[in-house]
Amino acid sequence: MFQWLPILCMTVVLAVSPVAATRIDIPRLSPTRGVILKQPEILKTWSSKEFPTFYYNQTLDHFNYRPESYTKFKQRYVMNFQYWGGPNAPILAYLGAESSIDSDLTVIGFLNDTAPRFKALQVFIEHRYYGQSIPFGSREEVMKNASARGYFSSAQAIADYAQILLHIKKEWHTQHSPVIVIGGSYGGMLASWFRLKYPHIAIGALASSAPILYFDNITLTPLGGYYSVVTKDFKEASETCYQTIRNSWSVIDDVASQPHGLANLSRKFKTCEPLAKASELKNYLNDLYSAAAQYNQPPEYPVTVICGGIDEAANSSSGNEDDILNKIFAGVVAYEGNEPCYVNPPNNLSETEIGWQWQTCSEMVIPIGSGNDTMFPPSPFDLSSFESECKRNYGVPPRPHWITSYYGGHDIKFILQRFGSNIIFSNGLRDPYSSGGVLENISKSIVAVKTKNGSHCLDLLPGSKIDPQWLVEQRATEVKIIKQWLANYFADLRALIKH
Numbered sequence: 001m002f003q004w005l006p007i008l009c010m011t012v013v014l015a016v017s018p019v020a021a022t023r024i025d026i027p028r029l030s031p032t033r034g035v036i037l038k039q040p041e042i043l044k045t046w047s048s049k050e051f052p053t054f055y056y057n058q059t060l061d062h063f064n065y066r067p068e069s070y071t072k073f074k075q076r077y078v079m080n081f082q083y084w085g086g087p088n089a090p091i092l093a094y095l096g097a098e099s100s101i102d103s104d105l106t107v108i109g110f111l112n113d114t115a116p117r118f119k120a121l122q123v124f125i126e127h128r129y130y131g132q133s134i135p136f137g138s139r140e141e142v143m144k145n146a147s148a149r150g151y152f153s154s155a156q157a158i159a160d161y162a163q164i165l166l167h168i169k170k171e172w173h174t175q176h177s178p179v180i181v182i183g184g185s186y187g188g189m190l191a192s193w194f195r196l197k198y199p200h201i202a203i204g205a206l207a208s209s210a211p212i213l214y215f216d217n218i219t220l221t222p223l224g225g226y227y228s229v230v231t232k233d234f235k236e237a238s239e240t241c242y243q244t245i246r247n248s249w250s251v252i253d254d255v256a257s258q259p260h261g262l263a264n265l266s267r268k269f270k271t272c273e274p275l276a277k278a279s280e281l282k283n284y285l286n287d288l289y290s291a292a293a294q295y296n297q298p299p300e301y302p303v304t305v306i307c308g309g310i311d312e313a314a315n316s317s318s319g320n321e322d323d324i325l326n327k328i329f330a331g332v333v334a335y336e337g338n339e340p341c342y343v344n345p346p347n348n349l350s351e352t353e354i355g356w357q358w359q360t361c362s363e364m365v366i367p368i369g370s371g372n373d374t375m376f377p378p379s380p381f382d383l384s385s386f387e388s389e390c391k392r393n394y395g396v397p398p399r400p401h402w403i404t405s406y407y408g409g410h411d412i413k414f415i416l417q418r419f420g421s422n423i424i425f426s427n428g429l430r431d432p433y434s435s436g437g438v439l440e441n442i443s444k445s446i447v448a449v450k451t452k453n454g455s456h457c458l459d460l461l462p463g464s465k466i467d468p469q470w471l472v473e474q475r476a477t478e479v480k481i482i483k484q485w486l487a488n489y490f491a492d493l494r495a496l497i498k499h
Contacts, residue, residue: 029433030099030352031108031184031208031457051078051105051124056167058128060135060151062159073135076126077164078105080112085119087174090486093123093202095161095194097187098356100131109462110206111182114479118486121177125164127157127187129355143354146395152358155406158194162201178489180482184208184457185433186364192423193407196416204422204485206478209457212425213412214366214436216404225435227370230293233303233430234375240314241307241331245289246375248328251321252278268325269332272341284343285328286376288335296430297455298468302335309334361390365400366436417443422485424478428454445485449477 054077061069078101092111094104101124111122126133129152134142142148161181169175181202183191188210195205213219235242255261256278266275275281292302313330332342360366369381387397404410425438426449433456441447451458451474459474 029185029211029356030097031104031187031460050082051080053078056164058133058160058163062156062163071135073128073133075128075133075160075164076101076131077168078124079168080115080122082122083115083119084121087172088176089174090118090120091123091165091168091174091177091179092118092120093125093161093165093179093181095158095181095183095187095190096125096127096130097183097185097190098127098130098359099352101126102131107462108182108184108460110460110475113463113475114482117479118483120180121172121174123165123168125161128152128160130351139351139354143358149358149362149394152355153363154190154193154359154403158190158197161190161194162198165201176493178203178486180204180206180485182206182208182460183210184460185210188457192425195423196407196420199421203489204424204482206424206426206482208426208460209428209431209433209437210425211366211433211436212407212409213438214368214433215409216365216401217367218404218409218412219436226368226432227290227374227376229430229432229435230290231374231376233293233296233432234289234307237301237303238307238311241310242375244310244314244324244327245285245331248285248324249282249377251324252282255321255325265325269329269343270339270341271343272345275343280344285332288332289375290432292335293430294432294456297458297461298453298471299466306331306335358394361394361398362396363399363402365398365403367400412438413440413442416446421445423447424449424481426450426459426474426478428456428458430454431456447481449474449481 055074056077057072058075059069060071060073063069092115094101094108094111096104104124108124111120111124114120115122128135129139129142135151136142136145136148165179169177169179179202181191181194182205183189185208188207189212191205192207192210192212195202214225219225231242234245252265255265256275258264262275262278265271265278265281269281271281289306292306296303310327310331313327336342356364365383365386367381367383370376370379372378383400387400391397408415421443423442423446425447427434427437427439428451429439430453431437434450437448439448439450449459451470453468453470454474458471459478463472463475
């Protein structure tokens with residue numbers, strides 16, 4: 001059964017969908033959403049003894065000196081001392097992203113797997129406005145307040161992380177402990193930006209599946225960058241599956257336009273509620289295919305599972321409209337399992353959906369659309385429509401150029417090879433977001449580690465005996481690089497103390 005755990009099954013406002021011009025959502029950026037019910041051992045309950053919880057009295061606004069800027073809120077962070085070698089041993093700090101840190105403590109296994117090698121202290125810090133780290137109290141109330149939302153940004157978040165890491169080093173008398181920041185997806189972007197903004201705090205960063213080049217037309221990525229990779233994943237799994245999906249969109253429209261067409265589609269796909277329009281079904285299928293590709297991880301490989309269902313049904317079909325729909329539904333069942341209903345189940349907005357929608361409508365404007373080279377209907381990103389929708393929802397327009405103004409990104413190799421250092425950009429090329437990732441080395445110490453068969457943030461999950469060799473080698477490469485960073489740091493520290 002390949003259904004995402006409910007708490008991790010999110011889709012959030014980000015960009016124009018390839019199946020409905022008025023829709024502006026795509027699969028969320030997340031390192032944990034790919035954890036599925038077939039891997040319950042990853043989602044074990046974390047122990048408060050193993051991960052004691054702390055709260056830092058955080059400053060609301062790091063960049064202003066107005067009286068209200070000094071307002072405080074409780075920001076949660078969790079530490080694991082199990083392998084820590086004591087003062088001045090390394091610190092591995094996981095930078096939380098657009099969700100509570102609760103799932104990170106077990107799903108993100110890279111820290112716990114790596115900590116024994118370096119006798120490292122593990123730290124997990126929750127992103128402001130998520131989990132228990134909510135300024136002004138209630139999340140519902142704060143997200144309705146335009147002034148309160150104004151403090152919800154990536155720059156404020158990484159300043160929070162800086163304050164907490166400095167506090168930890170002071171409290172635990174570990175002033176010379178080198179810090180390695182780690183993050184995945186949006187958190188991976190934060191990790192790389194943290195290294196650039198706060199090099200005096202973190203000596204290096206591991207940025208997994210971080211699409212930092214998917215902003216402001218930085219790259220010459222094809223129009224359908226994200227969806228081109230989704231298409232490639234399905235086409236490589238099965239040419240007939242790819243063709244069936246590509247042909248299905250017009251079939252859905254044709255059937256929906258007929259008398260009682262929506263009712264027939266509702267019965268065919270066992271929808272939880274009657275379809276009000278064809279785009280409901282098309283959006284659901286778009287999200288299903290995108291999530292399968294983004295988290296197309298071993299040993300299950302969800303794309304192969306979907307195509308297996310479609311192709312198995314194809315063996316006994318004649319190719320008419322009804323047969324095409326039967327094949328598509330067979331792929332849905334293969335992926336989701338036998339459920340009472342599909343497509344439009346009752347759904348309450350999660351904290352991630354609420355928070356990330358604001359973030360994408362303010363600064364995280366990732367212009368994802370699709371062109372003619374994908375298995376989806378063409379639908380280029382429309383910035384004007386996106387801005388209008390965001391302004392309607394929040395009263396302010398997004399700032400599509402702010403990320404590159406504040407963090408950079410254009411001419412990244414030319415710029416960073418002159419002053420940046422110690423960043424690993426890891427990507428799996430089956431991940432659609434890799435189309436906006438750093439895939440080539442920038443310098444000797446800002447390096448790209450990529451795998452042909454990897455998916456979104458796969459290297460951050462706990463190691464397993466059944467991991468393919470290429471994944472084992474990817475993690476080993478990352479650990480080897482971090483080991484060299486630490487060796488260089490301690491050599492420089494000894495020289496400094498000696499003189």
